[in-house]
Amino acid sequence: MSGVQLRAGIVGCGGIARAHLTGYQATDGIDVAIVYDTSERAAAALAEAAGPDVQVTASVEDMISQGVDAVSICTPPGAHLESCIPFVTAGVPILCEKPLERDAERAAQLAAAVRGSDVVFMMAFCHRFHPPVAKLKKLIDCDVLGKPLFFRSIFGGFMDLAMDHRSRPELSGGGTMIDTCSHSVDLFRFLVGEPSAVTCMIGNVGQDLPVEDCCALIVNASGRTLGEIAASHSIPVGTNELAWYGTKGTAILEYWDKLYYQVQGEGWIHVDCEPAPDRFVREIRHFVQCIRARVTPSVTVDDGLAASRIISAAYESAANGMAVEVSSSDQLRV
Ligand SMILES: NC(=O)c1ccc[n+]([C@@H]2O[C@H](COP(=O)([O-])OP(=O)(O)OC[C@H]3O[C@@H](n4cnc5c(N)ncnc54)[C@H](O)[C@@H]3O)[C@@H](O)[C@H]2O)c1
Numbered sequence: 001m002s003g004v005q006l007r008a009g010i011v012g013c014g015g016i017a018r019a020h021l022t023g024y025q026a027t028d029g030i031d032v033a034i035v036y037d038t039s040e041r042a043a044a045a046l047a048e049a050a051g052p053d054v055q056v057t058a059s060v061e062d063m064i065s066q067g068v069d070a071v072s073i074c075t076p077p078g079a080h081l082e083s084c085i086p087f088v089t090a091g092v093p094i095l096c097e098k099p100l101e102r103d104a105e106r107a108a109q110l111a112a113a114v115r116g117s118d119v120v121f122m123m124a125f126c127h128r129f130h131p132p133v134a135k136l137k138k139l140i141d142c143d144v145l146g147k148p149l150f151f152r153s154i155f156g157g158f159m160d161l162a163m164d165h166r167s168r169p170e171l172s173g174g175g176t177m178i179d180t181c182s183h184s185v186d187l188f189r190f191l192v193g194e195p196s197a198v199t200c201m202i203g204n205v206g207q208d209l210p211v212e213d214c215c216a217l218i219v220n221a222s223g224r225t226l227g228e229i230a231a232s233h234s235i236p237v238g239t240n241e242l243a244w245y246g247t248k249g250t251a252i253l254e255y256w257d258k259l260y261y262q263v264q265g266e267g268w269i270h271v272d273c274e275p276a277p278d279r280f281v282r283e284i285r286h287f288v289q290c291i292r293a294r295v296t297p298s299v300t301v302d303d304g305l306a307a308s309r310i311i312s313a314a315y316e317s318a319a320n321g322m323a324v325e326v327s328s329s330d331q332l333r334v
Pocket of ligand 1: 036038077083098
């Protein structure tokens with residue numbers, strides 16, 4: 001496929017589809033050619049933003065028959081399984097938004113279908129591509145900070161959850177925790193390791209909805225590393241922070257642009273992190289490189305399933321008030 005201009009499709013034309021469109025527009029060798037949404041208005045608006053030759057199609061099957069070399073799945077989580085399967089069957093490379101599905105059982109069904117095929121499938125855990133996170137990962141991999149002891153992450157800000165799929169559990173699978181902490185638990189796995197157990201509380205501090213608007217999790221990686229993860233959609237003045245404490249040193253991300261670290265006995269060092277291109281562009285470029293090279297992306301369906309299992313265990317803990325072990329086998333406990 002090298003040298004050929006690739007045709008990308010986008011399924012689900014709401015908020016995050018705009019970031020995918022920008023990512024494809026900033027990537028050589030691929031154009032968004034075709035879009036689909038159950039809302040004709042949403043599809044038409046994205047097509048207009050994408051350019052004069054972009055087609056609006058009537059179904060995913062029609063998109064496949066028109067011909068696509070890659071697809072972004074940007075529907076609400078509860079529609080990821082049915083949206084992905086026709087592309088898995090057709091062998092069209094897929095970039096699927098997080099979480100993998102609305103619950104761990106449906107996530108496992110999608111993972112089984114992907115594993116049973118040879119389709120290129122990438123999970124859109126975009127924060128792995130965020131420049132300060134990528135720099136922190138290099139520090140960790142080069143053993144500058146030693147072994148992980150403690151991890152802290154907060155994603156806090158305001159979003160009116162009543163306005164979209166996030167307040168409808170049949171589409172979202174839950175509120176702030178599945179929406180935001182899918183990223184946080186993936187960052188824990190990326191930067192620390194596999195959680196073995198999770199304890200969690202969820203609540204509604206600012207929005208009275210059938211889903212939670214805040215959550216706090218403690219994750220435990222085999223008793224060796226603890227992680228504290230929090231998120232809320234009801235904080236008017238939001239902050240995003242991440243801290244990684246190791247046996248040799250500590251790193252602090254003031255999330256959007258600053259990474260500092262200190263090795264024991266030395267002063268704080270500020271690491272320059274080029275903000276552009278942003279995480280979405282880097283993610284799409286990685287996806288396109290993998291399609292061209294026919295290699296497995298760095299973020300796989302197994303990463304998506306692992307995050308879904310951690311979130312599922314966290315909801316179980318919130319319901320029963322106990323620590324819950326995280327299943328690592330294909331056999332789901334639920
Ligand atoms: N990576 C990130 O940082 C990030 C940020 C925001 C959202 N997301 C994820 O992206 C996905 C979409 O979120 P959003 O904020 O764009 O939602 P949204 O509600 O703004 O848009 C979803 C769109 O999908 C359409 N849709 C619903 N069911 C469909 C179906 N079966 N087929 C085709 N279209 C369908 C809706 O009409 C809507 O236009 C979710 O999985 C969400 O968790 C990821």
